[in-house]
Amino acid sequence: MIAVDQAEGLRRWARSRGVTPVQRQRAERTLVVVGLSGAGGGDVDEVSRLLRHWAQEGRHWVGDPGDWRIVPMDVASPYIPVLANQQPRWGLWVEHDRQGFRRAFRQIQALAARGGPKRLLALHPPTLPRRGLLGNLQQAAADYFGTELLVLAR
Template identity: 50%
Template sequence: MSAFDQAAGLRQWAGTQHDPEPPRAGTAEASPPPRTLVVVGLPGTSPDQARRVMTLLEHWAAQGQRWVSDPARWRVVPLAITSPHLPVLLTQQSRWALWVGSDPDAFRRAFAVLSRLHERQGPRRLLAVHAPELPRRGLLNNLRQAAWRCLGIDLLVMAP
């Protein structure tokens, strides 16, 4: 049998095969599960505070940050540093973030939250979430360096 005949036979066989039925909307296979991001350091734990972080994820996705993927797949969970649920969430969640404000007192507040996390055996790696216009130079770099040197916490900064 020639190579041409084999190819024709394979095409014929492939034409008789049916694709499995695509997943229907609303089924577990239709969309992957949401990614949870636990955020500490927000001024509160209301849905408005979670929206601030969602807006930032949308911004990063629009800027080409591929790790964000679809921002709608993220579930943002604001958590007070004093929450009694912190130890349980540490065992259940792998993605943590620190909200960093842009006001003059932002470094002190953010470092205080990181210090409390350190005291409570919190996560050792967090994403810095902050206003998009906040540059890496200055506050963010200083906070990242202080977190590592003083607390052994790796603070991931996405600012340019």
């Protein structure tokens, strides 16, 4: 039995009629991130590294980490309510130091007070475990602000 490549037949037919393939555009996805503190994009690089880490772990939803446009956002911005309606993907950067919980809690509190998103992806160094800081923050976000904090740590 001879294997027939149907797609090749269609490509030949299209070429014979002068049709050329369309270049595939990158499917850019925007991730609005609150809680980043550094200037000069250092923290944005941390978020990019985390997305690469998750992709390498096999989290297929990440796709190509290079397709993500990371937009740092200050919770004091007057545009929070508008962006919350326009942008479906929001993240909260959580540091692993002792003050990380306190800073992250204040970020969630400020977002809730300004009509921010009700769902956030917890972004954090890969070594931060779910138990402890992240679990407590997830519970506090839900109990005090009605905010769902999606935690991917183990």
